[in-house]
Amino acid sequence: MVKNTSISVISQKEKEENRGSVEFQVFSFTTKIRKLTSHLELHKKDSSSQRGLRKILGKRQRLLSYLSKKNRGRYKELISKLSIRERKTR
Secondary structure, eight states: OHHHHHHHHHHHHOTTOOTTSHHHHHHHHHHHHHHHHHHHHHOTTOHHHHHHHHHHHHHHHHHHHHHHHHOHHHHHHHHHHHTOOOOOOO
16 A cells, blocks of 8 residues: 555655644645545546645645644755645745
């Protein structure tokens, strides 16, 4: 399973990483988002998956905005590590 291997990779790289940390949660949401996106490329009319994707995107965005306000350095490092783009503020 992809989730178990990604958890072990993260745990091996950073041994003190906590599964409840903001970084780990964002990483977990990002893997779910990528999986759902590839699913929706095949099944365009799957509205329940679209709804789930929107919910996960919102959760990840809230966590990223919290991290951005709390510690800008950790935020920058995380978005570069996960190769997600930075959202522009208004």
